Amino acid sequence: MDSSLGLALYPTGVSRDDKYYIPVGDVTILVSKTLFRVHRHVLARDGSTFEDLFSLDSDVDPDEGQNDTRSFVQDGADDEHPIVMQGDEEDVFRDLLWCLYALPQKILEATTPKTEDGILKLANIAHIANKYHFVTTELWALQCLTDFFRNEPSNPQIQAQQGQTRVRTQRVPLSTSTLVKVTEVAALCEGREHNNVLLDALRPKWKSLIHTRSDVGLALSVTERLGLRDLCGLAYHTMLQQGRENWDRDPHLTREHRIRLLSGFHKVTQFCDLLPSSPPAFTHHPNCIDGPEECGRAWKAFWKSMMSLDPDVGVGSQAMRHDKLDVLGRLMMAVSIMQTLEKGELQTLGTHPFEECDECHRPAMQATVVVCKKVQDELMDFFPDVV
Numbered sequence: 068m069d070s071s072l073g074l075a076l077y078p079t080g081v082s083r084d085d086k087y088y089i090p091v092g093d094v095t096i097l098v099s100k101t102l103f104r105v106h107r108h109v110l111a112r113d114g115s116t117f118e119d120l121f122s123l124d125s126d127v128d129p130d131e132g133q134n135d136t137r138s139f140v141q142d143g144a145d146d147e148h149p150i151v152m153q154g155d156e157e158d159v160f161r162d163l164l165w166c167l168y169a170l171p172q173k174i175l176e177a178t179t180p181k182t183e184d185g186i187l188k189l190a191n192i193a194h195i196a197n198k199y200h201f202v203t204t205e206l207w208a209l210q211c212l213t214d215f216f217r218n219e220p221s222n223p224q225i226q227a228q229q230g231q232t233r234v235r236t237q238r239v240p241l242s243t244s245t246l247v248k249v250t251e252v253a254a255l256c257e258g259r260e261h262n263n264v265l266l267d268a269l270r271p272k273w274k275s276l277i278h279t280r281s282d283v284g285l286a287l288s289v290t291e292r293l294g295l296r297d298l299c300g301l302a303y304h305t306m307l308q309q310g311r312e313n314w315d316r317d318p319h320l321t322r323e324h325r326i327r328l329l330s331g332f333h334k335v336t337q338f339c340d341l342l343p344s345s346p347p348a349f350t351h352h353p354n355c356i357d358g359p360e361e362c363g364r365a366w367k368a369f370w371k372s373m374m375s376l377d378p379d380v381g382v383g384s385q386a387m388r389h390d391k392l393d394v395l396g397r398l399m400m401a402v403s404i405m406q407t408l409e410k411g412e413l414q415t416l417g418t419h420p421f422e423e424c425d426e427c428h429r430p431a432m433q434a435t436v437v438v439c440k441k442v443q444d445e446l447m448d449f450f451p452d453v454v
């Protein structure tokens with residue numbers, strides 16, 4: 068059958084959908100340039116907006132509607148009078164119809180996606196179900212996505228493929244653009260609620276991506292747009308390490324982003340300059356051997372040595388070199404050193420007096436964890452709004 072109609076009423080190129088133009092259906096819908104014909108009772112399920120739309124339809128008094136050819140009675144009747152959907156994409160609408168018409172086995176398969184397309188399909192369904200208020204359909208798609216991302220290994224291998232970075236996990240290869248799409252849907256559906264389970268399940272993916280320093284500019288602009296402050300702070304922090312040439316080159320960064328990075332550069336530099344001389348305070352153990360004063364001095368020296376970037380002096384620099392401005396990396400290294408010290412397994416080149424004070428290792432470690440966590444949670448404070 069020739070599905071091209073060439074109707075004068077519509078832009079040329081309008082055609083019937085291959086799959087969801089069901090001749091025995093009772094309502095015709097135009098999405099962009101594709102005509103769908105389906106069953107009203109299927110679209111009106113699940114508390115959807117279509118239920119209200121169609122009930123308005125049946126409320127119309129036939130005598131009144133008779134002469135009014137523009138009334139809703141006519142809408143959807145045939146190809147010449149379809150219900151015209153605004154702002155939807157054919158593929159997304161087709162995914163919704165797939166979900167409403169699918170048999171149980173197909174629904175079961177979609178519940179645990181095995182391909183990137185399967186994930187995109189769920190994201191499309193959640194998106195359009197949210198728009199047209201298919202209540203349980205939206206919840207189902209969001210739950211499938213949440214389960215998928217919770218169960219995915221969060222430590223990806225990165226593979227550059229045709230200029231686009233792909234985050235490769237053991238299970239389903241996932242491009243950054245898909246991660247962006249799912250995150251946008253999560254923000255749309257969960258944004259106003261307190262219970263952001265999908266967004267929380269997506270966070271490790273973003274952290275891994277930013278950690279590998281790929282697509283950082285994209286991550287920065289997306290997380291900023293969606294108001295994901297913690298991830299945005301991490302992206303700014305990572306972008307900072309990449310250096311100014313990269314800020315200028317990255318097509319995802321705007322002038323405002325670059326100004327923020329510049330003011331962040333000054334704030335982080337200031338913080339890092341003070342870091343070696345600012346050990347976090349802690350309450351000494353009652354059995355502190357040397358007494359708080361002397362032990363405190365020893366702690367101060369030990370902290371300074373952890374924060375030193377000089378490989379001959381620094382405890383941390385022996386394990387891993389960090390950029391001066393990698394404030395988070397340096398603090399995380401300090402946490403790791405303190406945890407090793409607390410377990411009594413730290414081996415340093417020189418002997419630091421603080422290593423002798425066993426009782427105070429634990430409170431000092433805990434204070435280091437608190438500082439690190441605070442900086443991690445509030446990275447965005449280094450990059451305030453540009454006035």
Ligand SMILES: [Zn+2]
Nearest residue numbers: 351355362427
């Ligand atoms: Zn002490």
